[in-house]
Structures are given as structure tokens and as C-alpha cells.
Amino acid sequence: MRTFRGGVHPHDHKELAREAAIEPVPLPERLVVSMNQQLGAPAKAVVEPGAEVLRGELLGEAGGFVSAPVHAPTSGRVVDVAPHPHPVAGSAPAVVIEPDGRDAWAEGCDRDSGERLDAVEPGEIVARIREAGVVGMGGATFPTHVKLSPPKDKSIEVVILNGCECEPYLTADHRLMLERTAEVVSGLRLLVKAVGASRGVIGVEANKPDAAQALSGLAAEFGFPVEVLRVKYPQGAEKQLIKALTGREVPSGGLPMDVGCLVQNVGTAVAAHEAVLRARPVTERVCTVTGRGAARPGNYLVRVGMPMAHLLAHAGVRGGVRRLVLGGPMMGLAQWTADVPVLKGTSGVLALMDAPEWKTRACISCGRCVEGCPSYLVPSRLSILAEAGAFSEMIDEANALDCIECGVCTYVCPARRPIVQWIRQAKWEARIRKMKADRVRAEEAKRAQEKESAATA
């Protein structure tokens, strides 16, 4: 069975929510729609408190090219536009909406255009996806239209649909592939057409045979093979998936388009289908609520902006939860409050009953992190450099910027070393260093210009 080099096999705990069909969650009293829903620039709010909005109406416009607009998840009244706790950024501006209960779509939205997929031009597909605010639904939330607009000198030959869902606990994509198979395949057809690729392929981990089977019949009709991949974390990481399916390696510092690939999550494919053929902007997603702290673990259809506390109550999460993790256990972020809202990229919430304590010890050079690293790095060396404060060396000599932060090194480390956090810090220091260098360069250029103008005068 195909796979990549490295990786680990954590217990997946997927049995908790695997069998639970997707279930809609009733609307809460308030929706907190963050303007920071995507990687890149946050959206700019275009509504004022007091405004009446309908579902699908624009709340915030894209803050740049690498950004995405944000839409009202239901109809109601805007009661506030203010900073609010954010599960990734700590705090971010948000539009607070009080639903009116009608849940009425705005004009032009949610229509079955009756349009056949073949009739939509590639440029039109990308435009509709951009206007609908579609971002990477796997959790990275990178704006989809940016990925669909490669520079002129790059061509995309193969579109890979990511149905691996390699993070333990999460089952949202699994249910999506089972229950909304037709939309997944339709989404893939749209993406293939949008970038003019010659083929599309769906990658599914071997622990979801039912999903692979459900997809293969329909996908085969359009000539898309469904590849079953070995169960190994992080099989669903973009570069590792490309390696497993095509044998190509994305070069250091490069993008999938450098090897003619485009990777999209199955959830993104569904969102693309909804956006292009049903004129529905991203206002909801499937989110797994699981862990031993949830009495009714399951896969819930939630509105963007739903307060986490509302969702947790619906899934039967009561007191005694020691850790609340947004996303999977390997890459997710632990939260300090359930006051944060659901984002477009919230693939799961884990209510865990334990909070293990451990002590960081010195590296014993066992090499497990080196064996496990899917990016061919030497995490032990990175961690030792970080301890010495040598962040420049981490970047220049140990390729810290190639780290995908999958968490394998930290997971396997017997000395309990927080390697991923150190690498994140190094990446941050690199940004600061670049900013400083840019500033110095700008100053020098200014001085040179002044000198020149003084000389000519």
C-alpha cells in the first residue's frame, strides 16, 4: 500500500464518533462570526450594529488577495462588531448576530441554478469560489481561490482530493464521504475543471474502507481513481499525500504547484460544489465533537460562528473536562475558554478528561524523532539549537522552515521535549529577523537616494 517516509501510528480513537451520522445542531441565541476565518489577511467588516442580515449576506469583505469574504450564517440582526476570543489568534474582531429564527437565505443564494457543471467556465468557477469565501476546510483555512490561481508559468496536472483524515479522533470527513458522496465527486470535477488538470485522484486511508467503496463507484464514472493509503499519521499532510500518490517530492520552500499538484480536502470539495452549483457561501461545516468528556460524541453540522459552549452542551459535554482541544490531538490547539466560536476550519473539538503532567528532559539522542519526521528534518538537533537560543542556525542550517508542524517528533520524544513549539518560535524569530533586515535595507536605500538627490542638487 502506498505511503510516505516516516510518520507514526497513534491510537486513532475514531470508534467514538465513526458511526454517528451527521446531525444538524439547533441555532444558538447568538452567533459570533469572526472576521479572522482564514490564513492571510483578516476580512474587513462591512456591517454596522443594528443591521438586519439574511443568511449568505456579506458580513466582511476579503482583506486582500490572500483572504476570503465572510458571510452571515443565518438571518438576524447584527448586535455588535467587536474583538472576541479567537481559538487561534487569541482575539480577533467579530460580528455578533442574533438569529431571528427564520433562517432565510438572501436573494440569489441557495438556488438550484439548474446549471449543468459542464456549462460553467473555469474562470467563473474560481470567481464563484472566491465570492463564496471557500477556504481549506481541513483546518489550514488557506483561501481556496488562491490555490486555484497558479502563476502563468506553473501548470497543475493532477488534483488530489484529501480524504485521509489522519488526525486521531476526527471522523467528520469520513461521514462527509459516506453521506455526501455525490457532492464530493462533483466538487472534485469542479476543481479539476477550474485549473485545467488532466486528472483527479482521491486518497483515502485504509481505515475507511466503506468511504473508499462509496466513492469509487461514482468517481470511476468520471475517471477518478480512489487510492487506498496506509494508515499512518500524517498521511493527510499535503506534501506527504503528494509523495504517496504521485511519488513526487515538493522541493524545500516550494508549493505543491511546483510539482504540478493541487491538494484539497474533501470538505473543501463539498464547499466548492455548494458555492458554484447552489450559490451557497460557506456558512456551515461538519465538525466532530468527541473525546471521553462528550456523552454524545458525533459529527455535527454546525453554523460558522456558533459558540463552542453551545455545541459542547449539545454533544453532552459536562463538567470535569480537563482539556478542550480544537482540531485533532496532534495539531490542534488547546483552549482556555469555551467562549470561542466555530470557524470555517474547525474540523473537530476534543473534550479530554486527562491533562498529563510531564517534565522536559535533556535529549538522549535516541533518534526516534529523526525516524518519524516526514519532512526529512533532524528534530533533535533543532531542539538542542533552540535550547541554546540559536534560532538563526535553526533556520539557516537545520531547515526549520521546512517543518510542517505535524507534531510527530514531540509525540514520540521519550524526553518529552516541546520540539514543535521551539520550531514555531524559530519561525517567528525568522519573521522578525526578516522584518528587521527589510527595515535596514529600506533605510539604506532611503539614505542612498537622499545622497544622490543632494549630489544632483
Add this chain to the structure above:
Amino acid sequence: MISLAPPLMPVLAAADAAPSPVGTVALSILVVGLLGAVFGIILFVASKKFAVKTDPRVEEVLGALPGANCGACGLAGCPAYAEGVVLKGLAVNLCAPGGAKAAKMIAAVMGVEPGESERRVSVLRCRGSRARAKERMEYRGVADCRAAALVLGGPKACTYGCLGLGTCVEACPFGAIVMGADGLPHVLEARCTACGRCVDACPRHLYVLAPEKRTVHVLCSSRDPGRATRAACEVGCIACKACERACKFDAIHVVDNLAVIDEEKCKNCGACVRACPQAIIGDFRKMRKALAASARSATNAGGEAAAS
């Protein structure tokens, strides 16, 4: 085991078989001596031909510098600054650790006026110790403020305040910052040279280099509205403007929910210090006096002077 000795035997035997030991020694001396003479001449010619002219003043200026290589002057270490002064005509008073003394010596070497060099010290603009500032989460990651600040804005409820993990203590090349028992770093002014390493190290930008003679400082950096600040910390600026009303010189104003002192207008009278209900405006004159007194009493008592 295979012995290594047999293959070597013929070589040793050949050496033994040399005709005259005295002749061999003489020949060796002659050859090595000749080689030495030839290379010596080449080196001599090369040193004259490719000589790099250095300004002797660079060495003199370097001698006047403290040699801490702290980078406070804005250059990469003392040699770079010494070169900068002599060759590029940089100001002579840029060395903060060297202070007025170094400036005077460099000025003497360069034959210019030393210019004004005011002693400055580093000031931490936060009083949110462990007991006073609330923590909103339990942080168990890397024990470094810069790393902690990247995790959802850090463990403290106040996202402007000191994280207390001691990155500034590590960064100070002069041992002038110590971590107090209260979880806040303290600047030992006597050792501080205003090199600015702490200013760069703090992810919250809490340090500022202020002239030593300025004694009144706002010791809070929170720009949250009053209510949010009060919820997060007992000693935060709540933007009540009591200081504005108390000031006779129009020198303190609340900007963005935080009191800011106008250095030009401030007379260090201390009226705002007394007016502040949150006790976040500090009078360093008083503090220094208390510190000096405690140090005196400690020495008098024969104990070790422990400045806290």
C-alpha cells in the same frame, strides 16, 4: 593478531645503515635552514608589499571601550564601533556601557568634543506580578516569554503585561535584571548600562530606556478599556484620568486607555503618583532611596546586601 612490526623493520634498518650520523645531521640543518631563509625572505617581501594600512587610533578607541560587545551602539560589537568612529566619523558618545568616561576618552583620541552623554536605565512598564495579575490558563510549554506569547497570546489574562518567564533576564549581558520572588523581573539600576538588549528581547515591548534623572514613570502598558484591565489585573491603568487632573504641567495624558507622560513637559513633581488610584505610576526617587536605605541597613547588620 597480525603484528605491524615486520613491515617497518626494513625502514629502520635502512636508517641504521646510513653512512655517517654526523653528516646526516649537518645536512638536515643545512636543508631546513635554507628553507627557513627562503620562506623568511618571501614573507618579508609579502608583508611589505601587501601591507594593510591601519589607523592606530582604531586600537586606541578600542582600548577605551568596555569590550562587552553588547551592540548598544548599533554596530556588531566594540571593534566595529571603534572602526566606525575612526573611519566613518560616528559620534563618540554612542557607547552606553562606557558612558561619559568612554566618550571622554574617545573624544580625546579623536580630538573632538565628547558631547552630551546622559546616563540612561531600563524601566519595566508593568507591575502585574503573579499575585496581582490573573492567569487565564495553565501554561506548560517552553519556559520562554517569546514562545509563550505565541500560544493564544500567552497565559496571562492581560495580553499586554509581563509574562514572567525571564527572557529579559537571560538576555541581559550585564546581569542587571533579576527575577523577583513575585514573578516580575527587577532592573538593578547600578548595573544597567542601557544597552537595550532587554528592549529587544521582551515580546511585549515592556522595557524602555529612560534617562536616569527622569524619576516618574507609568508602570503599565495595557491599552484595554478600564473594565477589561481591571478584570485582568489589580495594578493596571484604568484610564480614569486622575493623573491628568492632578498634573499642573499638562504633562500626562490618557492615550488609547493608557496614561502617557510627555517627557518634555514633566517636572518629576510626583503629583500624578499620589493621584493614581491603581498605584501604577511609580516614583523612582523614592524607590531608589528605599533601596539605598535597605542596602545600608543590610551592610550595617553585617548581612549580605541583597537588593530586591
